[in-house]
Amino acid sequence: MNMVNDHIKTAVEEAGGQAALARACGVSQPAVFRWLNGRRVKADYVMSIVSAANGKVEAHQIRPDLPTLFPHPDQAD
Template identity: 55%
Template sequence: MNQVIKTAIAIVGTQKGLAQACGVSQAAVQKWLHNKAKVAPHNVASLVRATNGQIKAHQIRPDLPTLFPNPNKAA
């Protein structure tokens, strides 16, 4: 289970609510939660907004440090 997505769902309230905030289907959120799909880069910003910045972009896609650098790591 993806703990970052689980936390995002808890912040927003429901999978459906997170899906609506991100402009995706609830099924997409379910796939993110269960690691069956990664959050597409173009959906990262909406997920950050949906959580009022409590979830950071680099937490959602740590595998893409060039696109979503971790500000706490030295270059």
């Protein structure tokens, strides 16, 4: 059972498709497909995804397991 990553799905839609998001991030389209289907996004690509998603996706949503790198906006300092 595959779980679609809704945040990556939003980024794909905003970027204009998997190939467009891949170009924006400097990765292959199959890499985006893997992210979409549950593969963890390397921290290196998070900000490219945020940019390609036109602000509809935030960094902490893509990698909530890295709060030091990508803090939630409501997180106290």
